[in-house]
Amino acid sequence: MKDRLIAYALEAGFAKVGICRPDAVPQTAERLAAFVDADMHGQMNWMAERMGWRGDPTALWPDVRSVIMLAEAYTPKHDPLAVLEQPDRAAISVYAQGRDYHDVVKKRLKNVGRWLIDQVPGAEIKVFVDTAPVMEKPLAQAAGLGWQGKHTNLLSRDLGNWFFLGAIFTTVDLRPDDAEVSHCGSCTACLDICPTDAFPAPYQLDARRCISYLTIEHKGPVDEELRGQMGNRIYGCDDCLAICPWNKFASEGRDTRLAAREDLLAPPLAELAALDDGEFRRRFSGSPIKRIGRDRFVRNVTYAIGNSGDPSLTAAASTLVDDADPAVADAARWAILKLKEVPS
Ligand code: B12
């Protein structure tokens, strides 16, 4: 059954599949508690809620017998770090340049789950991707999909860093795989490249300093020291993933819906700063970016304008100084001051 399940999931489009027992990573609960106790989750209060479920899949669903972890590759065809050299353009992380992966991966998980139910009458399943109180990375390592690198994300020898995770919890007993071990060795490339020094130690991330958190999750104005370090990254950040040497072995993403949209590879900051609510919704319909809303998006774009060193962008910031959103207005004032400091 297990071999047929794996064959079906690969045929359905997943790049890798592995299985673990729900209690395979008993240290997760303690590590999550340490992360939350140190306030490293910032404003993500939902992480502190339902900690019992996050730390223990059997608390979330007592009937679960096996956890099937699946990887969905989204390897970029371009160098994600190249846009950082174009300060008048916006850097959007690779995962958000295509269609929202939540929709794509969830549909594929349901497809595989339905197949399992057809094969094993009476079987029950639950599918999860990202938003449920499930610690996907440690479970995926236990299922042998890869290892949590020093940047805390899961990577593997054949997929590199570019893959999403999805989970199928089931009442069916399936033979577990061996856990993967770390192959980071003495490398520290991801820790060294981080623009905001967000790693207090290898394998640990202080989300409060991470640009991905600051651009996507953080509400209100960003601390001035940190906004100055965000460069032109306006949605997510890929630096620690993109620098990893294991990417040279990455296989291509298979679902074209996750491929980068041409207009999101390096869009001009001035154009994005001018988006009103309706235009923002239209442009990002079907994209994960839509979730943060126009105000937080334009706040991020305005920080990037401040960091651009390009005084010709002052006009774009000036139109936002009286914006109805206080964080956008604050960002605009800050950006104008920063651009005044640029030597002519
Ligand atoms: C919250 C969250 C974030 C937060 C916090 C990230 C983090 N590292 O925790 C923020 C907003 C910053 C974020 C950013 C990103 N995220 Co995110 N995020 C999540 C989410 C919802 C929960 C993660 C979580 O539980 N964090 C809490 C901490 C405590 O967990 P942890 O990282 O596993 O921490 C472990 C280590 O600290 C470890 N540990 C501690 N000490 C030691 C010591 C040793 C020796 C070892 C080995 C381990 C170890 O133990 C902890 C528990 O396992 C997951 C989806 C999910 N439900 O799991 C997606 C998820 C992790 N994110 C994902 C992605 C793609 C990203 C970004 C790449 C997006 C982007 N380009 O901007 C960045 C990457 C930033 C980074 N370097 O991590 C993917 C990662 C896929 C993968 N291959 O791993 C996930 C799995 C979503 C998905 N379904 O695909 N994310």
Ligand code: SF4
């Ligand atoms: S995503 Fe960017 S800011 Fe966050 S830890 Fe990685 S390099 Fe640092």
Ligand code: SF4
């Ligand atoms: S860059 Fe180096 S340390 Fe970081 S995850 Fe990749 S191999 Fe590990």
